[in-house]
Amino acid sequence: MECEKYKEFLWDYLEGKEIPYEVLKHIENCNFCLKEMEKIKKTLEILNNLKENLIEPYDIKEDVFEEIEKYERLRKNVKNFSLITTPVFFIFLLFIMFNFYKNKKAIEIIYPEEAQVLIPEEVYFTFKIPKNKNFVVQIDTNDITENIEFFGEVCFFDASDFEMDPGYHIFKISIFDEKGKIIKKVEKTFYLTNYKSGEYAYSP
């Protein structure tokens, strides 16, 4: 239907806007569009009166200023709070970092110097660890995994207790703190030449 195309222009026309001549010509000669225009006219009357039906509001200023006061008070409190908490937080962070570093630094694994180890001279791992702290050291070779709890300044771990066969062995050493968090992890290869009992003769 042709009128459908022009429907939008009817509103513009009644609001005093310019519309194409072709549309104007159609409207003047179309009963349907003229009827539509009557309806639009009434609708516009109501819409244009929107402003005249305003409700006189209460004075909001007082309430807004009250809200602003609350907001400013809260903002100041947060500011003061962060003035105190920020340095505390940084000190705490430094403390944590320092401790972490200290823990990391303090644990030293002193390996047997030689890569080739003669048994019964045995494989000793010497751990230098901080005082009054508990650590679990896990020694993992292909043959055996052992957890040993250490407490004290310097501890020794005798690998020869495990009665391992002669040959190359990779020792994976992991050190955990009390909470089970891993602190240090290293790998070291040793060539074991002899069994503890002396059953095997050294042959490189």
Add this chain to the structure above:
Amino acid sequence: MDDYKRTKKLEEFMNLYSRKIFNFFNYAIGNKEEAKDLVQDVFLKVYKSLPKFRGDSSPYTWIYKIAINTLRNYIRQKKIKKIFSLEKIPEEIQMGYDPPSRPHSLLYDAFKEMPQDLKEVILLYYYEEYGTKEISEILDIPEGTVKSRLYRAREFIKNYFEKRGIYGV
């Protein structure tokens, strides 16, 4: 901007626009009490962002952007609350308009049923008397979209009235 100037500016804006925005909200949501709260929200936001306002757009357009966003948030929250049935809206609050004469009360009813995007446009156009270009700025949509929404909103009202026999037989 110092505190004194900021407060003075806010007061000036409230004198100029609070009444208009209040009525805009009342038309849009049909609840006087909640419209009041929303107007307060708007001016608190205006106060907070006043130091950042550079005057790139007119204060009126700027405040209306804030008002539209506040309204949209309110409607979103209302919808969520409705979905989770946290809040049952009592009938008398839903109908809490100041009922004006019949065609106007019908217009209020039409607004209640009109989709939000159309309502925003038609209120900004007829109530705030903004041009389509300004509305496109406020709503951040192309002017063409404003025009098509405006047309759909007008037709919505016309059809609403027609169904209720306001144009006679």
